[in-house]
Every structure is written in C-alpha cells, then in structure tokens.
Amino acid sequence: MWAAALxxxxxxxxxxxxxxxxxxxxxxxxFYAFLAQAWNVVGGYAxxxxxxxxxxxxxxxxxxxxxxxxxxxxxxxMFAGGAxxxxxxxxxxxxGFRFGLRGFYFVLLTVAFAEICRILASNVEAVGGAVGxxxxxxxxxxxxxxxxxxxxxxxxLALMLLATGVTALIERRxxxxxxxxxxxDETACEALGVDVLKYKLLAMIVSSxxxxxxxxFYAFQNFSLQPGAVFGIPLSVEIVIRPIxxxxxxxxxxILGSFILTPLGEVSRSYFGQSGLxxxxxxxxxxxxxxVVLFLPQGAYPYLRKLLSRRNIA
Amino acid sequence: xxxxxxxxxxxxxxxxxxxxxxxxxxxSKRFGGLQAVKDLTFTVGEGEIVALIGPNGAGKTTAFAxxxxxxxxxxxxxxxxxxxxxxxxxxxxxxxxxxxxFQIMRPFxxxxxxxxVMIATLGRHRxxxxxxxxxxAVLDEIGLGAKAELPAGVLTLAERKRLELARALGTExxxxxxxxxxxxxxxxxxxxxxxxxxxxxxxxxxxLLIEHVMRAVMSLAQRIVVLNYGERIAEGRPEAxxxxxxxxxxxxxxxxxxxxxx
Amino acid sequence: MAVGLTLIFGVMRVVNFAHGDMMVWGMxxxxxxxxxxxxxxxxxxxxxxxxxxxLGVVVQRGLVDxxxxxxxEMQILLMLGVALVLENTALLIFGPEPARxxxxxxxxxxxxxxxxxxxxxxxxxxxxxxxxxxxxxxxYRTDLxxxxxASADNHYxxxxxxxxxxxxxxxAFGIGAACVGAAGALVSPxxxxxxxxxxxxxxxxxxxxxxxxxxxxxxxFIGGLLVSVAESLGAVFLRPSLKELFSFSLLIVILLxxxxxxxxxRTP
Numbered sequence: 001m002w003a004a005a006l007x008x009x010x011x012x013x014x015x016x017x018x019x020x021x022x023x024x025x026x027x028x029x030x031f032y033a034f035l036a037q038a039w040n041v042v043g044g045y046a047x048x049x050x051x052x053x054x055x056x057x058x059x060x061x062x063x064x065x066x067x068x069x070x071x072x073x074x075x076x077x078m079f080a081g082g083a084x085x086x087x088x089x090x091x092x093x094x095x096g097f098r099f100g101l102r103g104f105y106f107v108l109l110t111v112a113f114a115e116i117c118r119i120l121a122s123n124v125e126a127v128g129g130a131v132g133x134x135x136x137x138x139x140x141x142x143x144x145x146x147x148x149x150x151x152x153x154x155x156x157l158a159l160m161l162l163a164t165g166v167t168a169l170i171e172r173r174x175x176x177x178x179x180x181x182x183x184x185d186e187t188a189c190e191a192l193g194v195d196v197l198k199y200k201l202l203a204m205i206v207s208s209x210x211x212x213x214x215x216x217f218y219a220f221q222n223f224s225l226q227p228g229a230v231f232g233i234p235l236s237v238e239i240v241i242r243p244i245x246x247x248x249x250x251x252x253x254x255i256l257g258s259f260i261l262t263p264l265g266e267v268s269r270s271y272f273g274q275s276g277l278x279x280x281x282x283x284x285x286x287x288x289x290x291x292v293v294l295f296l297p298q299g300a301y302p303y304l305r306k307l308l309s310r311r312n313i314a
Numbered sequence: 315x316x317x318x319x320x321x322x323x324x325x326x327x328x329x330x331x332x333x334x335x336x337x338x339x340x341x342s343k344r345f346g347g348l349q350a351v352k353d354l355t356f357t358v359g360e361g362e363i364v365a366l367i368g369p370n371g372a373g374k375t376t377a378f379a380x381x382x383x384x385x386x387x388x389x390x391x392x393x394x395x396x397x398x399x400x401x402x403x404x405x406x407x408x409x410x411x412x413x414x415x416f417q418i419m420r421p422f423x424x425x426x427x428x429x430x431v432m433i434a435t436l437g438r439h440r441x442x443x444x445x446x447x448x449x450x451a452v453l454d455e456i457g458l459g460a461k462a463e464l465p466a467g468v469l470t471l472a473e474r475k476r477l478e479l480a481r482a483l484g485t486e487x488x489x490x491x492x493x494x495x496x497x498x499x500x501x502x503x504x505x506x507x508x509x510x511x512x513x514x515x516x517x518x519x520x521x522l523l524i525e526h527v528m529r530a531v532m533s534l535a536q537r538i539v540v541l542n543y544g545e546r547i548a549e550g551r552p553e554a555x556x557x558x559x560x561x562x563x564x565x566x567x568x569x570x571x572x573x574x575x576x
Numbered sequence: 577m578a579v580g581l582t583l584i585f586g587v588m589r590v591v592n593f594a595h596g597d598m599m600v601w602g603m604x605x606x607x608x609x610x611x612x613x614x615x616x617x618x619x620x621x622x623x624x625x626x627x628x629x630x631l632g633v634v635v636q637r638g639l640v641d642x643x644x645x646x647x648x649e650m651q652i653l654l655m656l657g658v659a660l661v662l663e664n665t666a667l668l669i670f671g672p673e674p675a676r677x678x679x680x681x682x683x684x685x686x687x688x689x690x691x692x693x694x695x696x697x698x699x700x701x702x703x704x705x706x707x708x709x710x711x712x713x714x715x716y717r718t719d720l721x722x723x724x725x726a727s728a729d730n731h732y733x734x735x736x737x738x739x740x741x742x743x744x745x746x747x748a749f750g751i752g753a754a755c756v757g758a759a760g761a762l763v764s765p766x767x768x769x770x771x772x773x774x775x776x777x778x779x780x781x782x783x784x785x786x787x788x789x790x791x792x793x794x795x796x797f798i799g800g801l802l803v804s805v806a807e808s809l810g811a812v813f814l815r816p817s818l819k820e821l822f823s824f825s826l827l828i829v830i831l832l833x834x835x836x837x838x839x840x841x842r843t844p
Contacts, residue, residue, distance in 0.1 A: 047649065049649055049652060049653075051656070095828075095832060099831070099832045101831060101832075103648045103649060103652065104648065104652050105831055107652055108782060108827060108831060109828060109831050112779075112824045112825075112827045112828045112831070113828070115779075115820070115824045116821060116824045116825060116828075119818065119820055119821040119824070120821070123818060123821075172442065173442065174436045174440055174442060174445070177429065177432060177433065177436060177442065178433065178436065180422075180425060180429070181422050181425060181429075181430075181433045184422035184423060184424060184425060185420050185421075185422055187384070187416075187420060188416070188420035188421075188422065188433075188481075189405075189433065190384070190403070190404035190405050190408075191382065191384075191404055191408060191413070191414055191415075191416065191420075191482075192405075192408060192413075192433050192434040192437065192481055192482075192484070192485055193405045193408035193409050193413075193434065193437035193485050194405055194433060194437070195403075195405045195406075196405070233775065237656075237660065240656075244653060279663070279664035279667040279668060279771075280664065280668060282660050282663070282664040283660065283661050283664045283665060283668070285657075285660055286656075286657045286658065286659070286660030286661035286662075286664065287657070287661060288657075289653060289654070289656060289657030289660065290639060290654055290657035290658060290661070293643065293650050293653050293654045293657065294639065294642055294643065294654070297643070297646060297650055
C-alpha cells in the first residue's frame with residue numbers, strides 16, 4: 001500500500017523535472033497501460049483473448065470527435081464514446097460467448113469485428129472516410145484541449161489509475177474471483193452455479209467501456225483520427241502485448257508491461273523509422289512475445305514477485 | 315420393455331413416507347447412432363442414497379449430464395423438488411440445490427484449494443469473507459483444511475477427488491450427484507470417502523452416486539438402479555439387485571456384448 | 577481461382593496466424609528467384625516449398641514443441657509473435673510497395689468460345705489440384721500420413737500407441753508450411769502482394785478451413801469453392817474497397833454458424 005502511494009506521489013511530481021520528450025513518452029506509457037489494464041479485465045482475468053480491442057478505442061474516439069464537431073464537449077463525449085464502445089463490446093461478447101467461441105475462434109471473431117469497423121470507417125465519408133477526422137485546435141481545457149503536454153500527462157496518469165482502481169475493485173469481489181475461475185474451466189464453473197455467460201459479458205462490457213474512454217484521449221491528444229491507426233490490428237497488438245508480457249490477470253502486469261514495452265517500442269520506432277525501416281518495433285514485439293510465451297508464460301510481474309519473495313514457491 | 319418386471323421393481327415400502335426430490339421420467343438421449351440413455355425412469359427421495367450402476371458405457375454419466383443440465387434430453391423430463399428442469403442452464407439447476415461432481419475431475423489448477431471451493435460458496439454468499447469462511451469450513455469437514463493455500467494443480471488424485479466433493483458441497487446442495495468419486499483410490503481412502511458421504515447424508519443431503527467400487531455401493535446405497543445400454547434393467551435394495559440374474563448377466567456378459575455392434 | 581490455394585489450406589487444417597505470412601514469404605521467395613535467378617515461379621515453386629518446409633519444421637521444433645502441453649491460448653500468442661516477426665521482417669527487407677512476379681505464362685490467354693481463359697490461372701489451378709491429390713494420397717495411403725491424421729485427431733491416443741508424436745507434428749507442420757510456400761509461389765504471378773497481404777490471406781484461409789473443415793478433400797474443395805464464389809459475388813456488387821468487408825463479415829457468419837463437430841476438439 002505504501003509502495004503504491006509512494007509510486008503515485010513520484011509520478012505526480014515527475015513532470016517538474018522531465019524534459020518535454022520524456023513527458024511524451026510517459027504519456028504513452030500511461031495511456032497504453034490504461035488500455036492494457038482495460039484489456040486485462042476480459043483478456044487477463046476472464047481469459048477471453050480479444051485481439052480487436054482497437055475497435056473500442058476507435059468507436060470511443062470517433063464518437064467523441066463527431067460529437068465535438070456538433071458542439072458537445074469531449075468531457076461528455078468521452079462517456080458517450082465509452083458507452084457506445086460498451087454496446088459494441090456487449091454485441092461481440094454476446095455473439096462470441098453465446099455461440100461458444102473459445103480460444104482461437106474468439107480471437108478471430110474480435111479481429112473480424114475490428115477490421116469491419118476499420119473498413120467501414122475508411123469508406124463512410126460522413127465520418128471522414130480514409131482520411132479520417134481532424135480536430136480543430138482551440139486549446140480550450142473545457143474542450144479537452146491543452147497547450148501544455150503536462151496536462152495530458154496527468155489525464156493519462158488518472159486514466160491509468162482509474163482502470164487499475166476498477167480492476168483492483170473487481171479483483172477483490174465475487175465478480176473478479178469468478179473471472180479467474182472462468183479462465184481456468186468454464187464447465188466446472190457452471191456446475192458450481194456460476195452464470196458464466198453473464199460474467200464474461202460483464203467483463204467484456206467493463207473492458208470495452210474503459211477502452212472506449214481511451215479513444216477520446218487519443219483523439220484529443222493527437223488532434224486526429226485515422227481509421228488505420230485507431231481501428232487497425234497494430235493498435236490491438238499494442239494493447240494485447242503489454243499485459244501478456246507484464247503478466248495477464250495480475251493487477252500490476254499491464255503497467256509493468258507498458259513500462260517495459262512503450263519506451264522500447266518508441267526507441268526502436270524512432271531509431272529504425274528514421275532509416276525508413278517501418279515495422280521494426282513490431283519485430284521486437286514479436287520476438288518478445290515468443291520469448292515470454294516460451295520462458296515466462298505467466299508474464300514478467302509474477303516472475304519478479306517470485307524473485308523478490310523467495311518463500312512462496314508452490 | 316420400458317418397465318422390466320424384475321422382482322426388485324416393486325416400490326420398497328420405506329419410500330412411501332419420503333417426499334420425492336428427484337424424478338426422472340422416460341429420459342432419452344441419442345448420440346448419432348448410439349442410444350446413450352433410453353426411457354430412463356427413476357426417483358431419488360429426500361435424504362436418500364441411491365446408486366446408479368452398470369457396465370462401462372451403460373449411459374450413467376450421460377444420465378448425470380442430462381439431469382444436471384449439461385446436455386438436453388431428446389425426450390423425457392427431469393423434476394427436482396417438484397420443479398421441471400427443462401430448459402434450465404447448469405448454473406440455474408445448481409442454484410436450485412442440485413450439485414454434481416465430474417468423473418474426470420475439473421479443479422481450477424492455478425487457483426488455491428480454498429479459492430476453488432469459494433467459487434462454489436460465493437453462489438450463496440455474495441460477501442467474499444463469508445464465502446471464504448464457509449469454504450474453509452467445508453475443507454475442514456472434508457479433511458483438506460491443511461492444503462487450503464496450495465494451488466489445486468499440485469494435489470494428489472485422492473485429494474483432487476475430495477476437492478471435487480468439497481466444491482460440490484460448497485454450493486449447499488439438497489441433492490449431490492457423485493460421479494465415481496472413489497475409483498482409483500486405495501481401500502483406506504475409499505473408506506474415508508464412504509464415511510464422508512454417510513456423514514453428509516446424515517445431515518439431510520440426498521445422494522445419487524455412480525460408482526464401480528461395489529463394496530462402497532453395497533454399504534452406502536439404500537437403493538440401486540442398474541443401467542445397461544442406457545436402459546434400466548433392475549432397481550431395488552442392494553441385496554436384491556446383487557442377486558438379480560439380469561444384473562449378473564449384464565456384468566458377466568459385458569465382455570462379449572461390448573464387442574458386438576450396438 | 578482462389579480454389580487452388582484454398583484446397584491446400586483446407587486439407588492441412590493447421591490454422592494459425594502465421595499462415596498467411598508464411599505464404600507471403602513464399603511469394604517473396606518466388607519474387608527473388610524470378611528477379612535474381614530468372615527462375616519462372618511455375619518452376620520455382622518446389623524450391624519455395626522446400627524452404628518453407630524447413631521454416632515450418634524449425635518453428636514447430638523450436639517454438640511450438642516446448643509448449644505443446646500448455647493451454648491453447650499460449651500457442652495462439654506464440655503464433656501471433658511469429659506472425660509479427662515474419663510480416664515485419666518482410667516489410668523491412670522488401671518494403672511496403674506491392675510486388676508482382678512476371679511470368680511469360682501470365683500474359684497468355686486462350687479464347688474458349690466467348691470466354692478468355694487465363695493460362696496462368698489454369699496452370700496454378702492444375703498444379704494445385706495435383707498437389708492436393710498427392711497430399712491426400714500421402715495422408716490416406718502412407719503410414720506416416722495415417723499417423724499424422726491420427727495425431728491430429730487424438731494427441732494422447734497417438735502417444736499411447738507409441739508414435740513419435742514430436743516427429744509427426746514437425747513433419748505435419750513442415751508439410752503445411754511447404755504447401756503454403758508452394759501456393760505462394762504459384763499465385764505470385766497472379767496476385768500482387770505486399771507484406772500486409774498475409775492477414776487477408778489468413779482470413780481467406782480461415783474462412784475455407786472452418787467451412788470445409790475436417791481436413792477432408794471434399795470439404796476443402798466445397799469450402800474453397802463457396803468462399804471464392806461468395807467473395808467474387810461480393811466484389812461484383814460492392815465497391816472493391818469493400819471486398820474485404822465482405823470476407824470479414826463472411827468470417828463472422830461462418831464462425832457463428834460453423835458446421836458442427838469441427839470445434840469440440842480444440843477446446844480443453
């Protein structure tokens with residue numbers, strides 16, 4: 001508890017001493033940790049591998065941006081976006097879980113939905129088509145726009161803490177305990193009186209709602225939304241890979257994963273990107289993913305904990 | 315041949331005073347060309363111990379799956395505590411007070427033993443502390459208290475069988491369906507489970523068990539239902555069933571019969 | 577004409593994320609052989625098959641094998657990692673521009689009554705049919721082939737009868753990759769490709785494998801036919817940019833209303 005409070009205090013004070021570039025990196029760390037934590041609820045705790053979480057970010061971002069064009073402040077649009085993303089999550093979840101798609105087939109279903117969102121967004125001119133949406137810069141904080149990057153830093157930090165708080169709450173309650181069992185054996189859960197469909201669906205809704213909130217942040221930090229960037233598979237991969245590497249189904253795994261991967265991704269992206277070699281960071285991700293699956297199947301966080309406290313070797 | 319007139323088919327007198335808890339009526343299930351369960355009818359009374367026996371492949375586990383809602387019957391009905399279970403999902407049936415174990419045990423391997431049981435107790439006790447207290451009580455009763463903090467994946471076969479039982483018990487059932495909770499155990503371990511089942515029954519829990527360990531069946535069951543090829547071929551008190559020529563034939567003929575095309 | 581490559585996907589039933597990317601590697605290999613060595617893809621496809629066979633065996637032996645007993649999810653993630661590496665290495669080496677292999681055959685067309693028949697497509701189709709027949713002969717008529725089918729059905733059962741399951745899996749995976757490599761080389765003169773093509777190829781193959789299912793020749797053939805007819809119809813009625821939309825929607829429909837009996841084995 002003390003360690004957590006200390007860590008938060010340090011993160012709150014940090015922008016005072018960081019360079020502008022470092023602040024941008026931290027914004028990305030927090031933002032991706034937030035999305036990763038959102039994914040963690042359904043992908044980590046409930047064990048339902050969604051590889052289409054970009055769809056929720058995209059729906060959330062597009063909703064807020066389109067509402068903003070019509071004069072609705074993103075502070076409200078954010079929740080409208082989250083709600084719409086949750087509706088999409090509920091639809092995908094209901095179809096997937098009701099029809100009993102597990103493992104690989106659920107992965108495919110989520111990818112297919114995300115890709116359909118991407119193709120629709122690129123082809124419907126009313127939402128900007130392939131060019132996407134651009135947000136007029138006003139610099140007005142009431143419109144989720146800030147001159148100072150440090151404001152985004154604090155918002156991203158708040159989002160990360162929000163998702164982590166929600167996850168911590170879930171983890172302690174019946175809901176979270178059920179999810180960990182659903183991940184292990186759904187049939188056994190049913191025999192013990194657990195309404196598996198209901199809890200998986202709930203997990204999906206919470207997860208997609210949070211990811212949908214993230215869409216607004218993305219849109220109003222970048223001042224633009226491109227279908228390929230917010231709905232595309234690369235973003236879904238970014239979201240999935242952090243908790244897997246940090247430790248899926250653990251509270252701190254997604255955060256640890258983001259602290260490891262985001263700087264790594266940024267460095268290799270800018271380093272190789274300058275020489276025109278795009279996608280190099282995805283190779284790094286791929287190699288890491290393979291290595292983690294082979295050598296640290298639980299992810300880095302549980303491994304670290306075991307190292308730190310040698311006593312619980314079960 | 316739906317009601318074979320065996321001598322043991324007379325309703326035993328002791329059942330009259332008992333209220334019927336489980337009523338299985340004309341239950342049938344077919345898998346492709348295989349008639350797994352055919353016109354199966356039997357009952358379990360409140361507080362009774364009934365054993366379901368029969369050669370391998372006789373349809374016992376299928377019958378369990380039909381009763382507990384994991385499979386939908388082609389025809390026939392299952393009533394529990396007066397309520398028709400048609401269309402109910404397994405977790406809804408469990409909530410009514412009918413719990414089952416699995417022949418192939420299904421512990422949550424990465425969760426601790428106490429968490430495993432909490433999944434069961436949380437159904438009746440939303441508060442996690444209360445659920446944990448109940449789970450520990452069940453574990454103590456079943457003799458797994460010392461293993462509560464271990465991940466279930468490291469338990470021995472006998473311990474996993476008991477965990478399976480503990481979890482079913484954690485849902486606070488009125489009727490417990492036990493699918494071979496004694497097979498593969500040593501005599502001493504079997505004896506402990508028998509004692510345990512007896513103790514549960516004394517607390518008023520009715521028990522329907524599938525078992526191949528005949529010594530356990532004979533000492534536990536008040537009534538035995540014998541299945542062969544999905545059909546009930548005999549029913550009655552243990553002594554009567556054991557001497558029933560059809561039953562003896564079904565078991566002895568098992569070898570040749572299973573090889574013949576069904 | 578997707579039938580050609582789809583036949584091969586269907587028979588092997590090895591569904592994984594890296595499949596499409598392996599195929600793209602087959603295409604690029606054909607591309608390199610054609611531009612550097614002047615080798616026509618229709619002659620080069622065995623080379624691609626052998627190369628991809630080796631890649632498949634290495635992936636299976638080195639990566640999949642150690643976690644074969646692990647939960648299914650881990651294997652999905654593993655193949656996702658492999659797919660990322662394969663796709664982006666291709667991107668790194670060959671760049672994002674679409675490539676196409678030239679073959680003299682590709683410029684020929686025969687006039688058959690009112691129809692023009694593309695010779696290249698015909699050859700691709702013919703080779704694919706021959707390969708598929710050879711593969712099914714191998715799977716159904718040789719001991720190793722039978723063992724592969726047995727292990728695919730029942731891992732544990734194959735272990736019990738004392739089969740060298742590791743070797744069988746490596747071979748199966750290798751053959752799957754080889755087919756994909758050959759298919760890649762064969763369609764490289766017809767289909768322009770770039771590194772991200774892998775994903776849409778994977779989606780097409782999933783559609784076919786899930787529809788056709790069961791690793792049967794007939795199933796794969798019918799599955800391939802249905803999917804390619806559906807996709808061509810979709811292309812006629814929709815804008816070309818929406819063609820992909822159609823295949824993804826098809827994937828969802830197929831996933832939800834899949835033929836029964838195909839999926840039970842994969843869930844633990």
